[in-house]
Amino acid sequence: MPLPHSLGAAARPRPVRTVEIFARAKLPSRFGDFEIVSFTDERGATLDDVAIVRGDVAGRESVPTRVHSECLTGDVFGSMRCDCREQLELALERFATEEAAVIIYMRQEGRGIGIAHKVRAYALQEQGLDTVEANIHLGFDSDLRDYGAAAAMLRALGVVSVGLHTNNLEKIAGLQKYGVPVTERISIQSVPGEHNERYLATKREKCGHLL
C-alpha cells in the first residue's frame, strides 16, 4: 500500500543517535519531586523528547524506567479511548517513592503516526476498525515507534541498565537493540473501562502486550 503523500516527519523512523544533555531543571509535581532534562543530538539540534528524572540515576543499575510515548488526547485531555494517562500517572506515583528512576517521554504520538493521522485513525475506529487496522488502513505500519533516541537519552543520563515498567515486549526489544540492558520487567496494569476495552483487547491480541 502506498504511503500517504502527507506522511509527516513524526511518522519516519528515527535513526540511532547519540545525544547530550542540553539542560536540566527541577520539576516539582503533584506526585513528588523530579527533574526535567532536555537533550541535543550530535548535530546540536534540540530534541522534543525529554526525560523526567527522580534522584541520581548516573552509574546505577536496574533503574526503574518507563518509556512513555506521547499521547496528547490521553495525557493532556484525559481521553478515555486509551490508558496512556493512567500508565503515565502510575509510573509517576511509583517513581516518586524511588531513590532513583526515570521516565523517557517520547514525542511519538499515535504510535508514531502523528496527531493529525491519529485523529483520522480514531474516525476510522468509529467505523469499526481497531487501532492496528486503522493505522494499516492509513498506510502506516501498526507501530512505527523506534527506541534509538530513548536508548541514547538513557545513556546520556549515565543509566547502566533498567528495570522497565511496561506491558510491551517490543519496548524491551527496542531498548536492547540499541544496547540498553533490561534487567527486569515490571507490569504496569490499568483497569479496562467502557471506552478503552476494545483498545486494550487489541493491544493484547494484536500487539503482544501482556495484559
Ligand SMILES: [Zn+2]
Ligand atoms: Zn493514548
